Amino acid sequence: xxxxxxxxxxxxxxxxxxxxxxxxxxTVLIAACVLFPLLxxxxxxxxxxxxxxxxxxxxxxxxxxxxxxxxxxxxxxLGHNVFFAIGGxxxxxxxxxxxxxxxxxxxxxxxxxxxxxFLIGSITLRASGPTFIISSIALVLLxxxxxxxxxxxxxxxxxxxxxxxxxxxxxxFPFYYLMLLLAVGSVAMSMAIRRSKFGLGLRxxxxxxxxxxxxxxxTRRYKVLAFGLSGLFIGMAGALWGYYLTYLSPVIFLSILxxxxxxxMTILGGRGTVSGPVVGAIxxxxxNEFFVSQFGATELNIAATGLALxxxxxxxxxGIIGTLKEKDRLPKFLDWD
Amino acid sequence: MAMIEIKDVFAGYGIGPDILTGLSLNVVAGxxxxxxxxxxxGKSTLLKVICGQLPPRSGSVMFNGQDLAGLRTDEVLERGxxxxxxxxxxxxxxxxxxxxxxxxxILKDSAEIDRRIEGVLEMFPVLKSRLGLAAKxxxxxxxxxxxxxxxxxxxPKVIMLDEPTLGLAPKISRQIFDSMNELKAAGIAIIVVExxxxxxxxxxxxxCVLDLGRMVFEGPSxxxxxxxxxxxxxxGRKRQTEAAS
Numbered sequence: 001x002x003x004x005x006x007x008x009x010x011x012x013x014x015x016x017x018x019x020x021x022x023x024x025x026x027t028v029l030i031a032a033c034v035l036f037p038l039l040x041x042x043x044x045x046x047x048x049x050x051x052x053x054x055x056x057x058x059x060x061x062x063x064x065x066x067x068x069x070x071x072x073x074x075x076x077x078l079g080h081n082v083f084f085a086i087g088g089x090x091x092x093x094x095x096x097x098x099x100x101x102x103x104x105x106x107x108x109x110x111x112x113x114x115x116x117x118f119l120i121g122s123i124t125l126r127a128s129g130p131t132f133i134i135s136s137i138a139l140v141l142l143x144x145x146x147x148x149x150x151x152x153x154x155x156x157x158x159x160x161x162x163x164x165x166x167x168x169x170x171x172x173f174p175f176y177y178l179m180l181l182l183a184v185g186s187v188a189m190s191m192a193i194r195r196s197k198f199g200l201g202l203r204x205x206x207x208x209x210x211x212x213x214x215x216x217x218x219t220r221r222y223k224v225l226a227f228g229l230s231g232l233f234i235g236m237a238g239a240l241w242g243y244y245l246t247y248l249s250p251v252i253f254l255s256i257l258x259x260x261x262x263x264x265m266t267i268l269g270g271r272g273t274v275s276g277p278v279v280g281a282i283x284x285x286x287x288n289e290f291f292v293s294q295f296g297a298t299e300l301n302i303a304a305t306g307l308a309l310x311x312x313x314x315x316x317x318x319g320i321i322g323t324l325k326e327k328d329r330l331p332k333f334l335d336w337d
Numbered sequence: 338m339a340m341i342e343i344k345d346v347f348a349g350y351g352i353g354p355d356i357l358t359g360l361s362l363n364v365v366a367g368x369x370x371x372x373x374x375x376x377x378x379g380k381s382t383l384l385k386v387i388c389g390q391l392p393p394r395s396g397s398v399m400f401n402g403q404d405l406a407g408l409r410t411d412e413v414l415e416r417g418x419x420x421x422x423x424x425x426x427x428x429x430x431x432x433x434x435x436x437x438x439x440x441x442x443i444l445k446d447s448a449e450i451d452r453r454i455e456g457v458l459e460m461f462p463v464l465k466s467r468l469g470l471a472a473k474x475x476x477x478x479x480x481x482x483x484x485x486x487x488x489x490x491x492x493p494k495v496i497m498l499d500e501p502t503l504g505l506a507p508k509i510s511r512q513i514f515d516s517m518n519e520l521k522a523a524g525i526a527i528i529v530v531e532x533x534x535x536x537x538x539x540x541x542x543x544x545c546v547l548d549l550g551r552m553v554f555e556g557p558s559x560x561x562x563x564x565x566x567x568x569x570x571x572x573g574r575k576r577q578t579e580a581a582s
Binding site: 197200201203204207208210211213214215216217218 | 388390409410411414415419420421422428429430431435438439440442443447
Protein backbone atom coordinates (compact mmCIF):
# COMPACT_ATOMS: atom_id res chain seq x y z
CA UNK A 1 0.00 0.00 0.00
CA UNK A 2 1.43 3.39 -0.99
CA UNK A 3 1.41 6.46 1.21
CA UNK A 4 -1.38 7.90 -0.94
CA UNK A 5 -3.48 4.76 -0.45
CA UNK A 6 -2.91 4.99 3.31
CA UNK A 7 -3.91 8.64 3.36
CA UNK A 8 -7.02 7.93 1.32
CA UNK A 9 -7.97 5.11 3.67
CA UNK A 10 -7.44 7.41 6.62
CA UNK A 11 -9.52 10.17 5.01
CA UNK A 12 -12.29 7.64 4.51
CA UNK A 13 -12.10 6.75 8.18
CA UNK A 14 -12.05 10.42 9.15
CA UNK A 15 -15.08 11.76 7.33
CA UNK A 16 -17.90 9.43 6.21
CA UNK A 17 -19.08 10.26 2.69
CA UNK A 18 -22.80 10.86 2.13
CA UNK A 19 -24.38 7.43 1.60
CA UNK A 20 -26.41 7.98 -1.57
CA UNK A 21 -26.79 4.26 -2.38
CA UNK A 22 -28.47 3.76 0.99
CA UNK A 23 -31.05 6.49 0.32
CA UNK A 24 -31.79 5.16 -3.15
CA UNK A 25 -32.10 1.58 -1.87
CA UNK A 26 -34.46 2.49 0.98
CA THR A 27 -36.61 4.71 -1.29
CA VAL A 28 -36.92 2.01 -3.97
CA LEU A 29 -37.66 -0.64 -1.34
CA ILE A 30 -40.45 1.39 0.27
CA ALA A 31 -41.89 2.37 -3.13
CA ALA A 32 -41.95 -1.28 -4.21
CA CYS A 33 -43.75 -2.26 -0.99
CA VAL A 34 -46.28 0.53 -1.42
CA LEU A 35 -47.03 -0.49 -5.01
CA PHE A 36 -47.07 -4.28 -4.49
CA PRO A 37 -50.81 -4.56 -3.58
CA LEU A 38 -51.63 -3.20 -7.05
CA LEU A 39 -50.78 -6.69 -8.30
CA UNK A 40 -53.72 -7.97 -6.29
CA UNK A 41 -55.98 -5.39 -7.95
CA UNK A 42 -54.80 -5.98 -11.51
CA UNK A 43 -53.56 -9.58 -11.47
CA UNK A 44 -55.14 -11.17 -8.38
CA UNK A 45 -54.12 -14.28 -6.42
CA UNK A 46 -51.70 -12.34 -4.22
CA UNK A 47 -53.35 -12.90 -0.86
CA UNK A 48 -50.63 -15.32 0.34
CA UNK A 49 -47.88 -12.86 -0.56
CA UNK A 50 -49.78 -9.99 1.04
CA UNK A 51 -50.11 -12.07 4.19
CA UNK A 52 -46.40 -12.96 4.20
CA UNK A 53 -45.34 -9.37 3.61
CA UNK A 54 -47.56 -7.86 6.28
CA UNK A 55 -46.34 -10.54 8.70
CA UNK A 56 -42.79 -9.61 7.72
CA UNK A 57 -43.44 -5.88 8.18
CA UNK A 58 -44.82 -6.59 11.63
CA UNK A 59 -41.74 -8.56 12.58
CA UNK A 60 -39.43 -5.85 11.21
CA UNK A 61 -41.29 -3.31 13.35
CA UNK A 62 -40.99 -5.58 16.40
CA UNK A 63 -37.31 -6.49 15.93
CA UNK A 64 -36.29 -2.86 15.27
CA UNK A 65 -38.22 -1.73 18.31
CA UNK A 66 -36.72 -4.46 20.54
CA UNK A 67 -33.27 -3.42 19.28
CA UNK A 68 -33.53 -0.15 21.25
CA UNK A 69 -33.34 -1.95 24.59
CA UNK A 70 -31.70 -5.22 23.56
CA UNK A 71 -29.27 -3.86 20.98
CA UNK A 72 -28.36 -0.26 21.74
CA UNK A 73 -28.72 -0.53 25.52
CA UNK A 74 -27.55 -4.14 25.81
CA UNK A 75 -30.38 -5.32 28.06
CA UNK A 76 -31.66 -8.64 26.67
CA UNK A 77 -35.38 -8.82 27.36
CA LEU A 78 -37.10 -12.14 26.72
CA GLY A 79 -40.36 -10.62 27.90
CA HIS A 80 -41.19 -8.09 25.20
CA ASN A 81 -44.09 -10.23 24.04
CA VAL A 82 -45.82 -8.79 27.10
CA PHE A 83 -45.95 -5.49 25.19
CA PHE A 84 -47.30 -7.35 22.18
CA ALA A 85 -50.06 -8.79 24.38
CA ILE A 86 -50.83 -5.48 26.11
CA GLY A 87 -51.19 -3.73 22.74
CA GLY A 88 -53.34 -6.59 21.41
CA UNK A 89 -55.67 -6.66 24.38
CA UNK A 90 -55.89 -2.87 24.59
CA UNK A 91 -57.01 -2.84 20.95
CA UNK A 92 -59.45 -5.69 21.56
CA UNK A 93 -61.03 -4.00 24.60
CA UNK A 94 -61.41 -0.69 22.77
CA UNK A 95 -63.03 -2.47 19.82
CA UNK A 96 -65.19 -5.03 21.62
CA UNK A 97 -66.48 -2.78 24.42
CA UNK A 98 -66.21 0.76 23.03
CA UNK A 99 -66.56 0.19 19.30
CA UNK A 100 -63.29 1.93 18.39
CA UNK A 101 -61.65 0.19 15.46
CA UNK A 102 -58.04 -0.91 15.98
CA UNK A 103 -57.30 0.85 12.69
CA UNK A 104 -57.90 4.08 14.58
CA UNK A 105 -56.96 2.96 18.09
CA UNK A 106 -53.58 1.33 17.39
CA UNK A 107 -51.53 4.49 18.20
CA UNK A 108 -53.33 4.72 21.56
CA UNK A 109 -52.50 1.06 22.21
CA UNK A 110 -48.84 1.80 21.45
CA UNK A 111 -48.80 4.76 23.82
CA UNK A 112 -50.50 2.76 26.58
CA UNK A 113 -47.90 0.02 26.09
CA UNK A 114 -45.07 2.54 26.19
CA UNK A 115 -46.36 4.11 29.43
CA UNK A 116 -46.66 0.68 31.03
CA UNK A 117 -43.14 0.02 29.73
CA PHE A 118 -41.85 3.02 31.69
CA LEU A 119 -43.54 1.66 34.80
CA ILE A 120 -42.32 -1.93 34.32
CA GLY A 121 -38.84 -0.73 33.36
CA SER A 122 -38.50 1.42 36.45
CA ILE A 123 -38.88 -1.79 38.48
CA THR A 124 -37.14 -4.48 36.40
CA LEU A 125 -34.19 -2.34 35.33
CA ARG A 126 -32.92 -2.25 38.90
CA ALA A 127 -31.46 -5.62 37.89
CA SER A 128 -28.97 -6.25 35.11
CA GLY A 129 -27.34 -9.15 33.26
CA PRO A 130 -28.82 -12.62 33.85
CA THR A 131 -31.04 -11.32 36.67
CA PHE A 132 -32.72 -8.91 34.26
CA ILE A 133 -33.24 -11.68 31.69
CA ILE A 134 -34.86 -13.91 34.29
CA SER A 135 -37.03 -11.05 35.54
CA SER A 136 -38.23 -10.48 31.96
CA ILE A 137 -39.28 -14.16 31.71
CA ALA A 138 -41.01 -13.87 35.07
CA LEU A 139 -42.92 -10.88 33.72
CA VAL A 140 -44.30 -13.00 30.87
CA LEU A 141 -45.51 -15.66 33.29
CA LEU A 142 -47.03 -13.06 35.60
CA UNK A 143 -48.94 -11.25 32.85
CA UNK A 144 -50.11 -14.57 31.40
CA UNK A 145 -51.59 -15.59 34.75
CA UNK A 146 -53.26 -12.19 35.02
CA UNK A 147 -54.80 -12.39 31.55
CA UNK A 148 -55.88 -16.00 31.98
CA UNK A 149 -57.80 -15.06 35.10
CA UNK A 150 -59.36 -11.85 33.84
CA UNK A 151 -62.90 -12.78 32.81
CA UNK A 152 -63.62 -9.34 31.32
CA UNK A 153 -61.38 -10.27 28.38
CA UNK A 154 -62.37 -13.92 28.24
CA UNK A 155 -59.68 -15.46 30.47
CA UNK A 156 -58.14 -18.62 28.99
CA UNK A 157 -60.97 -18.80 26.39
CA UNK A 158 -59.75 -15.58 24.83
CA UNK A 159 -61.77 -12.91 23.08
CA UNK A 160 -63.16 -12.90 19.53
CA UNK A 161 -63.42 -9.82 17.37
CA UNK A 162 -65.60 -8.96 14.39
CA UNK A 163 -64.14 -9.47 10.92
CA UNK A 164 -63.22 -6.42 8.87
CA UNK A 165 -66.09 -5.65 6.56
CA UNK A 166 -64.25 -5.71 3.22
CA UNK A 167 -64.31 -8.04 0.18
CA UNK A 168 -61.95 -10.95 0.66
CA UNK A 169 -59.51 -9.80 -2.04
CA UNK A 170 -59.04 -6.45 -0.32
CA UNK A 171 -59.37 -7.44 3.33
CA UNK A 172 -55.60 -7.53 3.84
CA PHE A 173 -54.97 -4.09 2.36
CA PRO A 174 -55.49 -1.96 5.48
CA PHE A 175 -53.39 -4.38 7.56
CA TYR A 176 -50.71 -4.45 4.88
CA TYR A 177 -50.35 -0.69 4.70
CA LEU A 178 -50.58 -0.12 8.45
CA MET A 179 -47.97 -2.83 9.15
CA LEU A 180 -45.75 -1.24 6.48
CA LEU A 181 -46.24 2.09 8.22
CA LEU A 182 -45.21 0.51 11.54
CA ALA A 183 -42.12 -1.08 9.99
CA VAL A 184 -41.03 2.22 8.43
CA GLY A 185 -41.83 4.13 11.63
CA SER A 186 -40.01 1.68 13.86
CA VAL A 187 -36.89 1.64 11.67
CA ALA A 188 -36.99 5.45 11.37
CA MET A 189 -37.19 5.78 15.16
CA SER A 190 -34.36 3.29 15.57
CA MET A 191 -32.26 5.23 13.07
CA ALA A 192 -33.00 8.57 14.75
CA ILE A 193 -32.07 7.16 18.16
CA ARG A 194 -28.89 5.52 16.81
CA ARG A 195 -27.71 8.90 15.52
CA SER A 196 -28.76 10.98 18.51
CA LYS A 197 -27.00 11.92 21.71
CA PHE A 198 -29.51 9.72 23.52
CA GLY A 199 -28.44 6.79 21.32
CA LEU A 200 -24.79 7.49 22.02
CA GLY A 201 -25.61 7.34 25.73
CA LEU A 202 -27.48 4.05 25.30
CA ARG A 203 -24.56 2.52 23.43
CA UNK A 204 -22.22 3.71 26.16
CA UNK A 205 -24.45 1.94 28.72
CA UNK A 206 -24.28 -1.20 26.59
CA UNK A 207 -20.48 -1.14 26.66
CA UNK A 208 -19.97 -0.34 30.33
CA UNK A 209 -22.62 1.13 32.56
CA UNK A 210 -20.23 2.54 35.16
CA UNK A 211 -18.07 4.11 32.50
CA UNK A 212 -21.19 5.64 30.94
CA UNK A 213 -22.33 6.99 34.29
CA UNK A 214 -19.04 8.69 35.03
CA UNK A 215 -19.07 10.19 31.54
CA UNK A 216 -22.31 11.91 32.53
CA UNK A 217 -24.97 9.63 31.04
CA UNK A 218 -28.03 9.53 33.32
CA THR A 219 -28.04 5.74 33.03
CA ARG A 220 -31.12 4.91 35.04
CA ARG A 221 -33.34 7.45 33.30
CA TYR A 222 -32.06 6.44 29.86
CA LYS A 223 -32.59 2.72 30.49
CA VAL A 224 -36.20 3.27 31.58
CA LEU A 225 -36.79 5.58 28.61
CA ALA A 226 -35.31 2.98 26.22
CA PHE A 227 -37.40 0.22 27.77
CA GLY A 228 -40.63 2.21 27.36
CA LEU A 229 -39.82 3.30 23.82
CA SER A 230 -39.00 -0.29 22.88
CA GLY A 231 -42.63 -1.16 23.57
CA LEU A 232 -44.22 1.59 21.46
CA PHE A 233 -44.29 -0.10 18.05
CA ILE A 234 -44.60 -3.61 19.52
CA GLY A 235 -47.79 -2.46 21.26
CA MET A 236 -49.16 -0.99 18.04
CA ALA A 237 -48.27 -4.19 16.16
CA GLY A 238 -50.06 -6.21 18.84
CA ALA A 239 -53.25 -4.17 18.39
CA LEU A 240 -53.29 -4.70 14.61
CA TRP A 241 -52.25 -8.36 14.81
CA GLY A 242 -55.04 -9.16 17.28
CA TYR A 243 -57.55 -7.56 14.91
CA TYR A 244 -56.04 -9.40 11.94
CA LEU A 245 -56.40 -12.76 13.73
CA THR A 246 -59.89 -11.73 15.02
CA TYR A 247 -59.15 -13.81 18.09
CA LEU A 248 -56.88 -13.16 21.07
CA SER A 249 -55.90 -15.52 23.83
CA PRO A 250 -52.98 -15.37 26.28
CA VAL A 251 -51.37 -18.45 24.74
CA ILE A 252 -51.05 -16.74 21.33
CA PHE A 253 -49.11 -13.77 22.68
CA LEU A 254 -47.49 -15.02 25.85
CA SER A 255 -45.53 -18.16 25.13
CA ILE A 256 -41.79 -18.03 25.75
CA LEU A 257 -41.18 -18.85 22.07
CA UNK A 258 -42.84 -15.62 20.93
CA UNK A 259 -40.54 -13.48 23.11
CA UNK A 260 -37.53 -15.55 22.09
CA UNK A 261 -38.34 -14.98 18.41
CA UNK A 262 -38.08 -11.18 18.88
CA UNK A 263 -34.60 -11.67 20.32
CA UNK A 264 -33.47 -14.22 17.72
CA MET A 265 -34.47 -12.07 14.74
CA THR A 266 -32.45 -9.15 16.06
CA ILE A 267 -29.41 -11.20 17.03
CA LEU A 268 -29.48 -12.96 13.66
CA GLY A 269 -29.37 -9.65 11.78
CA GLY A 270 -27.01 -7.90 14.18
CA ARG A 271 -28.19 -6.22 17.34
CA GLY A 272 -27.10 -2.66 17.89
CA THR A 273 -27.22 -1.88 14.16
CA VAL A 274 -30.12 -0.20 12.36
CA SER A 275 -30.42 -2.56 9.40
CA GLY A 276 -29.62 -5.72 11.42
CA PRO A 277 -33.14 -6.32 12.78
CA VAL A 278 -34.61 -5.73 9.30
CA VAL A 279 -32.30 -8.30 7.70
CA GLY A 280 -32.72 -10.63 10.69
CA ALA A 281 -36.52 -10.52 10.44
CA ILE A 282 -36.44 -11.20 6.69
CA UNK A 283 -34.04 -14.16 7.00
CA UNK A 284 -35.86 -15.59 10.02
CA UNK A 285 -39.35 -15.37 8.54
CA UNK A 286 -38.26 -16.73 5.14
CA UNK A 287 -36.31 -19.61 6.71
CA ASN A 288 -39.22 -20.46 8.97
CA GLU A 289 -41.67 -20.36 6.07
CA PHE A 290 -39.39 -22.58 3.99
CA PHE A 291 -39.14 -25.18 6.76
CA VAL A 292 -42.90 -25.05 7.38
CA SER A 293 -43.43 -25.78 3.69
CA GLN A 294 -40.98 -28.70 3.90
CA PHE A 295 -41.87 -30.25 7.25
CA GLY A 296 -45.27 -28.79 8.04
CA ALA A 297 -46.10 -26.80 11.19
CA THR A 298 -44.48 -29.35 13.51
CA GLU A 299 -41.65 -29.45 16.05
CA LEU A 300 -39.41 -30.50 13.16
CA ASN A 301 -39.88 -27.09 11.59
CA ILE A 302 -38.87 -25.37 14.85
CA ALA A 303 -35.81 -27.62 15.17
CA ALA A 304 -34.76 -26.99 11.56
CA THR A 305 -35.17 -23.21 11.97
CA GLY A 306 -33.09 -23.38 15.16
CA LEU A 307 -30.39 -25.41 13.44
CA ALA A 308 -30.26 -22.95 10.54
CA LEU A 309 -29.85 -20.07 13.01
CA UNK A 310 -26.97 -21.85 14.74
CA UNK A 311 -25.23 -22.40 11.41
CA UNK A 312 -25.68 -18.74 10.39
CA UNK A 313 -24.39 -17.50 13.74
CA UNK A 314 -21.34 -19.77 13.46
CA UNK A 315 -20.27 -17.79 10.42
CA UNK A 316 -21.71 -14.45 11.57
CA UNK A 317 -21.11 -14.34 15.33
CA UNK A 318 -22.12 -10.67 15.57
CA GLY A 319 -25.17 -11.22 13.38
CA ILE A 320 -25.20 -10.82 9.61
CA ILE A 321 -24.92 -7.04 9.48
CA GLY A 322 -22.75 -6.77 12.61
CA THR A 323 -20.16 -9.26 11.33
CA LEU A 324 -20.07 -7.82 7.81
CA LYS A 325 -19.59 -4.37 9.27
CA GLU A 326 -16.83 -5.53 11.58
CA LYS A 327 -15.02 -7.12 8.64
CA ASP A 328 -15.59 -3.99 6.57
CA ARG A 329 -17.55 -5.99 3.99
CA LEU A 330 -20.97 -4.46 4.50
CA PRO A 331 -22.42 -3.07 1.25
CA LYS A 332 -22.98 0.66 1.63
CA PHE A 333 -26.67 0.42 0.83
CA LEU A 334 -27.12 -1.76 3.92
CA ASP A 335 -25.16 0.48 6.29
CA TRP A 336 -27.97 2.48 7.92
CA ASP A 337 -26.12 3.40 11.14
CA MET B 338 -8.42 28.46 49.10
CA ALA B 339 -9.48 24.83 48.78
CA MET B 340 -11.56 23.89 45.74
CA ILE B 341 -12.78 20.63 47.28
CA GLU B 342 -13.24 20.45 51.05
CA ILE B 343 -13.80 17.00 52.48
CA LYS B 344 -14.71 17.17 56.17
CA ASP B 345 -14.91 14.28 58.58
CA VAL B 346 -16.46 11.87 56.06
CA PHE B 347 -17.73 8.44 57.06
CA ALA B 348 -18.75 6.14 54.20
CA GLY B 349 -19.24 2.45 53.44
CA TYR B 350 -21.08 0.03 51.16
CA GLY B 351 -24.59 -1.28 51.87
CA ILE B 352 -24.96 -2.33 55.50
CA GLY B 353 -21.24 -3.05 55.80
CA PRO B 354 -18.86 -1.24 58.16
CA ASP B 355 -17.46 2.22 57.51
CA ILE B 356 -14.60 2.19 55.01
CA LEU B 357 -13.88 5.90 55.44
CA THR B 358 -13.77 6.74 59.14
CA GLY B 359 -13.66 10.49 59.56
CA LEU B 360 -11.53 11.42 56.57
CA SER B 361 -10.73 15.05 55.84
CA LEU B 362 -8.85 16.51 52.87
CA ASN B 363 -8.60 19.85 51.08
CA VAL B 364 -7.94 19.87 47.34
CA VAL B 365 -6.43 23.07 45.95
CA ALA B 366 -7.04 24.14 42.33
CA GLY B 367 -4.30 23.21 39.88
CA UNK B 368 -2.46 20.94 42.31
CA UNK B 369 -1.92 17.22 41.76
CA UNK B 370 -2.47 14.68 44.51
CA UNK B 371 -1.42 11.07 44.87
CA UNK B 372 -3.35 8.95 47.36
CA UNK B 373 -1.43 5.96 48.67
CA UNK B 374 -2.07 3.38 51.35
CA UNK B 375 -2.53 -0.35 51.92
CA UNK B 376 -5.39 -2.38 50.43
CA UNK B 377 -8.69 -1.55 52.11
CA UNK B 378 -7.48 1.87 53.27
CA GLY B 379 -10.39 3.54 51.44
CA LYS B 380 -8.53 5.12 48.51
CA SER B 381 -11.01 4.16 45.78
CA THR B 382 -13.92 4.72 48.17
CA LEU B 383 -12.76 8.31 48.65
CA LEU B 384 -12.94 8.94 44.89
CA LYS B 385 -16.40 7.35 44.69
CA VAL B 386 -17.63 9.61 47.49
CA ILE B 387 -16.33 12.73 45.76
CA CYS B 388 -17.88 11.85 42.38
CA GLY B 389 -21.27 10.99 43.87
CA GLN B 390 -21.21 7.23 43.25
CA LEU B 391 -21.25 6.56 47.00
CA PRO B 392 -23.09 9.02 49.29
CA PRO B 393 -21.28 9.64 52.59
CA ARG B 394 -22.99 8.41 55.76
CA SER B 395 -21.90 11.56 57.53
CA GLY B 396 -19.56 14.48 56.99
CA SER B 397 -19.53 16.78 53.98
CA VAL B 398 -17.95 17.16 50.57
CA MET B 399 -17.96 20.78 49.37
CA PHE B 400 -16.94 21.96 45.90
CA ASN B 401 -16.24 25.68 45.60
CA GLY B 402 -18.43 26.24 48.67
CA GLN B 403 -21.32 24.10 47.37
CA ASP B 404 -22.33 20.87 49.07
CA LEU B 405 -22.16 17.87 46.71
CA ALA B 406 -24.39 15.74 48.98
CA GLY B 407 -27.26 14.08 47.11
CA LEU B 408 -25.92 14.90 43.64
CA ARG B 409 -25.78 12.18 40.99
CA THR B 410 -22.51 11.38 39.21
CA ASP B 411 -23.58 13.28 36.08
CA GLU B 412 -24.50 16.31 38.22
CA VAL B 413 -21.10 16.22 39.92
CA LEU B 414 -19.51 15.95 36.48
CA GLU B 415 -21.45 19.02 35.34
CA ARG B 416 -19.70 20.96 38.09
CA GLY B 417 -16.33 19.99 36.63
CA UNK B 418 -15.26 16.90 38.58
CA UNK B 419 -14.37 14.06 36.22
CA UNK B 420 -13.76 10.50 37.45
CA UNK B 421 -11.92 7.79 35.50
CA UNK B 422 -12.60 4.47 37.26
CA UNK B 423 -10.16 1.54 37.39
CA UNK B 424 -9.47 0.01 33.98
CA UNK B 425 -12.39 1.88 32.46
CA UNK B 426 -10.78 4.50 30.36
CA UNK B 427 -12.22 4.31 26.84
CA UNK B 428 -15.29 2.96 25.05
CA UNK B 429 -13.21 0.63 22.93
CA UNK B 430 -15.97 -0.46 20.52
CA UNK B 431 -16.98 3.12 19.79
CA UNK B 432 -15.23 5.22 17.19
CA UNK B 433 -12.66 7.84 18.12
CA UNK B 434 -15.12 10.62 17.29
CA UNK B 435 -17.77 9.01 19.50
CA UNK B 436 -15.27 8.69 22.34
CA UNK B 437 -14.49 12.39 22.06
CA UNK B 438 -18.22 13.16 21.96
CA UNK B 439 -18.62 11.12 25.15
CA UNK B 440 -16.04 13.44 26.71
CA UNK B 441 -18.42 16.35 26.26
CA UNK B 442 -21.57 14.36 26.89
CA ILE B 443 -22.91 16.65 29.59
CA LEU B 444 -22.48 19.76 27.45
CA LYS B 445 -25.74 20.98 25.92
CA ASP B 446 -24.36 22.90 22.94
CA SER B 447 -23.42 20.42 20.20
CA ALA B 448 -21.69 23.14 18.15
CA GLU B 449 -19.50 23.88 21.17
CA ILE B 450 -18.69 20.15 21.52
CA ASP B 451 -17.66 20.05 17.84
CA ARG B 452 -15.47 23.14 18.32
CA ARG B 453 -13.76 21.59 21.32
CA ILE B 454 -13.27 18.30 19.47
CA GLU B 455 -11.68 20.21 16.60
CA GLY B 456 -9.35 21.87 19.11
CA VAL B 457 -8.36 18.48 20.53
CA LEU B 458 -7.79 17.08 17.04
CA GLU B 459 -5.43 19.95 16.27
CA MET B 460 -3.42 18.87 19.32
CA PHE B 461 -3.46 15.19 18.34
CA PRO B 462 -3.36 14.90 14.53
CA VAL B 463 -3.03 11.11 14.69
CA LEU B 464 -6.58 10.95 16.06
CA LYS B 465 -7.89 13.21 13.30
CA SER B 466 -6.79 10.77 10.64
CA ARG B 467 -8.61 7.87 12.32
CA LEU B 468 -11.83 9.50 13.48
CA GLY B 469 -14.14 6.84 12.05
CA LEU B 470 -12.21 3.87 13.46
CA ALA B 471 -12.96 2.03 16.68
CA ALA B 472 -10.86 3.10 19.67
CA LYS B 473 -9.69 -0.49 20.12
CA UNK B 474 -7.73 -0.22 16.86
CA UNK B 475 -5.39 2.38 18.39
CA UNK B 476 -2.05 1.53 19.98
CA UNK B 477 -1.59 1.94 23.75
CA UNK B 478 0.02 5.35 23.36
CA UNK B 479 -2.64 6.57 20.93
CA UNK B 480 -5.35 5.39 23.31
CA UNK B 481 -3.74 7.54 25.97
CA UNK B 482 -3.85 10.52 23.62
CA UNK B 483 -7.52 9.83 23.10
CA UNK B 484 -8.06 9.58 26.85
CA UNK B 485 -6.46 12.98 27.40
CA UNK B 486 -8.29 14.43 24.43
CA UNK B 487 -11.58 13.21 25.84
CA UNK B 488 -10.82 14.85 29.18
CA UNK B 489 -9.88 18.08 27.43
CA UNK B 490 -13.21 18.20 25.57
CA UNK B 491 -14.96 18.57 28.91
CA UNK B 492 -12.37 20.99 30.30
CA PRO B 493 -12.91 19.80 33.86
CA LYS B 494 -11.52 21.48 36.94
CA VAL B 495 -10.58 18.20 38.60
CA ILE B 496 -9.78 14.76 37.19
CA MET B 497 -9.71 11.76 39.50
CA LEU B 498 -8.03 8.58 38.27
CA ASP B 499 -8.36 5.27 40.08
CA GLU B 500 -5.36 3.00 39.47
CA PRO B 501 -4.72 4.23 35.92
CA THR B 502 -1.72 1.92 35.42
CA LEU B 503 -3.23 -1.22 36.93
CA GLY B 504 -2.11 -4.30 34.99
CA LEU B 505 -0.28 -2.30 32.32
CA ALA B 506 3.24 -2.77 31.00
CA PRO B 507 5.84 -0.32 32.41
CA LYS B 508 6.17 1.42 29.05
CA ILE B 509 2.41 2.09 28.83
CA SER B 510 2.38 3.15 32.50
CA ARG B 511 5.02 5.76 31.74
CA GLN B 512 2.94 6.97 28.77
CA ILE B 513 -0.03 7.37 31.09
CA PHE B 514 1.99 9.49 33.49
CA ASP B 515 3.23 11.56 30.54
CA SER B 516 -0.41 12.13 29.61
CA MET B 517 -1.24 13.10 33.16
CA ASN B 518 1.61 15.61 33.11
CA GLU B 519 -0.01 17.23 30.09
CA LEU B 520 -3.30 17.52 31.98
CA LYS B 521 -1.39 19.02 34.88
CA ALA B 522 0.22 21.51 32.53
CA ALA B 523 -3.28 22.48 31.35
CA GLY B 524 -4.00 23.63 34.93
CA ILE B 525 -6.33 20.78 35.85
CA ALA B 526 -6.20 19.49 39.42
CA ILE B 527 -5.51 15.76 39.48
CA ILE B 528 -6.22 13.21 42.18
CA VAL B 529 -4.68 9.85 41.43
CA VAL B 530 -4.93 6.62 43.41
CA GLU B 531 -1.91 4.56 42.45
CA UNK B 532 -0.60 1.16 43.54
CA UNK B 533 2.82 2.08 42.23
CA UNK B 534 3.21 4.59 45.05
CA UNK B 535 6.68 5.81 44.12
CA UNK B 536 5.69 6.54 40.53
CA UNK B 537 2.53 8.29 41.69
CA UNK B 538 4.29 10.38 44.31
CA UNK B 539 7.03 11.36 41.89
CA UNK B 540 4.34 12.68 39.57
CA UNK B 541 2.18 14.47 42.14
CA UNK B 542 2.74 17.74 44.02
CA UNK B 543 1.05 16.47 47.15
CA UNK B 544 1.03 13.04 48.78
CA CYS B 545 -1.74 11.69 50.99
CA VAL B 546 -1.34 8.49 53.00
CA LEU B 547 -4.56 6.72 53.99
CA ASP B 548 -4.91 3.88 56.45
CA LEU B 549 -8.08 2.35 57.91
CA GLY B 550 -10.19 5.05 56.27
CA ARG B 551 -8.31 8.00 57.75
CA MET B 552 -5.63 10.38 56.59
CA VAL B 553 -2.46 9.44 58.46
CA PHE B 554 -0.14 11.84 56.66
CA GLU B 555 -0.28 14.48 53.96
CA GLY B 556 2.25 16.89 52.61
CA PRO B 557 4.50 17.64 49.65
CA SER B 558 5.17 14.39 47.76
CA UNK B 559 8.90 14.58 48.29
CA UNK B 560 8.33 14.78 52.07
CA UNK B 561 6.19 11.62 51.86
CA UNK B 562 8.85 9.87 49.82
CA UNK B 563 11.63 10.86 52.17
CA UNK B 564 9.80 10.00 55.41
CA UNK B 565 11.49 6.85 56.78
CA UNK B 566 8.47 5.66 58.75
CA UNK B 567 6.01 6.07 55.87
CA UNK B 568 8.45 4.43 53.54
CA UNK B 569 8.77 1.44 55.87
CA UNK B 570 5.02 1.10 56.49
CA UNK B 571 3.45 1.96 53.14
CA UNK B 572 6.02 2.17 50.36
CA GLY B 573 8.29 -0.79 51.03
CA ARG B 574 12.02 -0.46 51.80
CA LYS B 575 13.22 0.32 48.33
CA ARG B 576 16.71 1.37 49.37
CA GLN B 577 17.34 -1.88 51.23
CA THR B 578 15.92 -3.87 48.34
CA GLU B 579 18.11 -1.96 45.93
CA ALA B 580 21.16 -2.49 48.17
CA ALA B 581 20.43 -6.21 48.40
CA SER B 582 20.12 -6.49 44.65
